[in-house]
Amino acid sequence: EVQLVESGGGLVQPGGSLRLSCAASGFSFTNYWMSWVRQAPGKGLEWVANIKQDGSDKNYVDSVKGRFTISRDNAKNSLYLQMDSLRAEDTAVYSCARDTVGLILPVGFDLWGQGTLVTVSS
Amino acid sequence: DIQMTQSPSALSASVGDRVTITCRASQSINNWLAWYQQKSGKAPNLLIYKGTSLESGVPSRFSGRGYGTEFTLTISSLQPDDFATYYCQQYNTYPRTFGQGTKVEIK
Numbered sequence: 001e002v003q004l005v006e007s008g009g010g011l012v013q014p015g016g017s018l019r020l021s022c023a024a025s026g027f028s029f030t031n032y033w034m035s036w037v038r039q040a041p042g043k044g045l046e047w048v049a050n051i052k053q054d055g056s057d058k059n060y061v062d063s064v065k066g067r068f069t070i071s072r073d074n075a076k077n078s079l080y081l082q083m084d085s086l087r088a089e090d091t092a093v094y095s096c097a098r099d100t101v102g103l104i105l106p107v108g109f110d111l112w113g114q115g116t117l118v119t120v121s122s
Numbered sequence: 123d124i125q126m127t128q129s130p131s132a133l134s135a136s137v138g139d140r141v142t143i144t145c146r147a148s149q150s151i152n153n154w155l156a157w158y159q160q161k162s163g164k165a166p167n168l169l170i171y172k173g174t175s176l177e178s179g180v181p182s183r184f185s186g187r188g189y190g191t192e193f194t195l196t197i198s199s200l201q202p203d204d205f206a207t208y209y210c211q212q213y214n215t216y217p218r219t220f221g222q223g224t225k226v227e228i229k
Contacts, residue, residue: 107171108156
């Protein structure tokens with residue numbers, strides 16, 4: 001089955017760190033850029049970061065630059081998001097998404113995981 | 123950053139109604155625009171890509187139009203399964219940005 005499954009969310013204090021994981025299955029992980037997208041409770045979608053197939057290129061939204069690091073392990077078909085210096089405003093459901101940038105026909109995000117909740121609170 | 127503005131933010135409609143949602147970009151994004159449907163507690167689902175192309179498996183009652191800065195998503199005959207929140211998203215430049223969403227509710 002083609003799917004993305006996130007894990008690693010939880011409750012963390014402001015200033016703390018958390019590492020999210022996304023396990024991909026059912027497709028050729030190495031053929032795709034991958035993205036993280038978040039959604040604060042009751043709010044809209046916000047793209048966070050993406051990473052190229054070989055990890056050589058990464059992009060971030062300004063609000064997380066210098067605090068979050070996206071990475072991947074193609075041998076494990078896994079995507080990661082290391083989140084440091086967390087703030088209350090980072091509280092959200094974080095989802096990984098298959099990103100079609102760079103393909104012959106980019107279509108946006110064509111596969112999403114269900115997400116993992118990160119709560120930043122003291 | 124490119125701002126994506128959807129209108130309306132919410133609408134009430136009946137089964138069978140024709141519904142149109144507008145998405146405006148703060149600068150030209152050519153046709154690098156996607157539409158997603160999100161049901162409560164679920165992951166978003168891609169409906170339309172490149173402004174006008176229907177994703178495989180999506181019912182033909184969904185259609186997209188537009189180029190440059192103004193885009194629309196139309197549901198030709200609203201079905202019970204279509205009550206959800208809809209988002210537009212540009213993938214022309216970084217950072218990728220979404221509209222604020224349009225919630226389609228039952229009248």
